[in-house]
Amino acid sequence: MGVRMKIDRKRVLVTGGAGFLGSYLCELLLKDGHEVLCVDNFYTGRRANIRHLITHPYFEVLRHDVCFPLYVEVDEIFNLACPASPVHYQFDPVQTTKTSVHGSINMLGLAKRVKAKILLASTSEVYGDPRVHPQPETYWGHVNPIGLRACYDEGKRCAETLFFDYHRQHNLRIKVARIFNTYGPRMHPNDGRVVSNFIMQALKGEEITVYGDGSQTRSFCYVDDLIDGLVRLMNSPDDFTGPVNLGTPYEFTILQLAKLVIKLTGSKSKIVYKPLPPDDPKQRQADITLAKKALQWESTTPLEKGLRKTIQYFKELRKEHPR
Numbered sequence: 001m002g003v004r005m006k007i008d009r010k011r012v013l014v015t016g017g018a019g020f021l022g023s024y025l026c027e028l029l030l031k032d033g034h035e036v037l038c039v040d041n042f043y044t045g046r047r048a049n050i051r052h053l054i055t056h057p058y059f060e061v062l063r064h065d066v067c068f069p070l071y072v073e074v075d076e077i078f079n080l081a082c083p084a085s086p087v088h089y090q091f092d093p094v095q096t097t098k099t100s101v102h103g104s105i106n107m108l109g110l111a112k113r114v115k116a117k118i119l120l121a122s123t124s125e126v127y128g129d130p131r132v133h134p135q136p137e138t139y140w141g142h143v144n145p146i147g148l149r150a151c152y153d154e155g156k157r158c159a160e161t162l163f164f165d166y167h168r169q170h171n172l173r174i175k176v177a178r179i180f181n182t183y184g185p186r187m188h189p190n191d192g193r194v195v196s197n198f199i200m201q202a203l204k205g206e207e208i209t210v211y212g213d214g215s216q217t218r219s220f221c222y223v224d225d226l227i228d229g230l231v232r233l234m235n236s237p238d239d240f241t242g243p244v245n246l247g248t249p250y251e252f253t254i255l256q257l258a259k260l261v262i263k264l265t266g267s268k269s270k271i272v273y274k275p276l277p278p279d280d281p282k283q284r285q286a287d288i289t290l291a292k293k294a295l296q297w298e299s300t301t302p303l304e305k306g307l308r309k310t311i312q313y314f315k316e317l318r319k320e321h322p323r
């Protein structure tokens, strides 16, 4: 007789489930034995990201824009819907704010009606161009409310406000994750983010475009580590709401990243310098003291290892779509 595992099967809604992070989250939730409803309007997400899940008996996809009401029955909601790269979120900035604000209101309204637990994928961008370094959750940030990044930064800040007001006013069980720069396979090759840009440029033998003098810093988290953190946060006790930083304390300059990508791809690409976009944060490093303590979480994948896997993914993608 086979061993029967007792599974506490939940119905989980993942908005933005066809995106980079969402697709890994759907995969992990299915592996853990849950039913997954992936809701996405395919604005920046792709069917290819979830193609391998389509035949799974507990997986369902719904094309839907979270700016409109949604009536379904679920136990947990991961609200990830929102374009995440500056190129994508600045393409239609009004839509970006609507997605964060109207989308969060609808998902919170849904959570309230069905008494579901709900998690927000917020961002280190709520800290803006930070004056405190590294950034702890207690820092209120330094955001330009009328700049080109504001549609994303202020949208997410307002989403956080909504989550905490639904928690205080309606006793909703909420979780807020502040995600720092995350990378890995399934990033969109044209999303303009630094990791995907540098790798694609290196593989094509094109110039590597460093914005500014490349002295600005980021800390890069590998996708598998990040998803583990999101699930731990959802499963944490109800009295733990966050906000909690999910990222790494290992900080690199953008120039260091460019050189590392050139080394790992063996590319002959040359580095060129382009103007720094307005309001581009000068430094960013996650203080993960809280995540370590409350979630027993920290990222374990070194940048070089994660980059190798990501480079391999983009190489294969280029074989399938040579141009």
Ligand code: NAD
Pocket: 015, 016, 017, 018, 019, 020, 021, 022, 039, 040, 041, 042, 043, 044, 045, 046, 064, 065, 066, 067, 079, 080, 081, 082, 083, 084, 085, 099, 103, 121, 122, 123, 124, 178, 179, 180, 181, 182, 183
């Ligand atoms: P992504 O662009 O790959 O995924 C976002 C998904 O949301 C896409 O599938 C897109 O089609 C979908 N979407 C956008 N607007 C929608 C709408 N109105 N209705 C329904 N679906 C919609 O980006 P990602 O990197 O996977 O980011 C996922 C979430 O994590 C986002 O909320 C983002 O702000 C947050 N985040 C990501 C990072 C990162 O480094 N990747 C960092 C901080 C925060």
Ligand code: UDP
Pocket: 068, 069, 070, 071, 072, 105, 106, 107, 108, 109, 110, 111, 112, 113, 114
């Ligand atoms: N909502 C939804 N699905 C639900 C319940 C609510 O999309 O299952 C939407 C609803 O359209 C509303 C929003 O969530 O605009 C906020 O709901 P809430 O009950 O908080 O506010 P109200 O309906 O009182 O405006």
Ligand code: UDP
Pocket: 085, 086, 181, 192, 193, 194, 195, 197, 198, 209, 210, 211, 212, 216, 218, 254, 276, 277, 280, 281
């Ligand atoms: N960047 C760069 N060259 C590129 C793309 C980005 O130098 O081709 C820089 C960008 O100016 C920023 C950093 O890399 O300082 C991270 O950019 P990304 O868009 O990936 O994320 P975010 O700025 O939102 O952290």
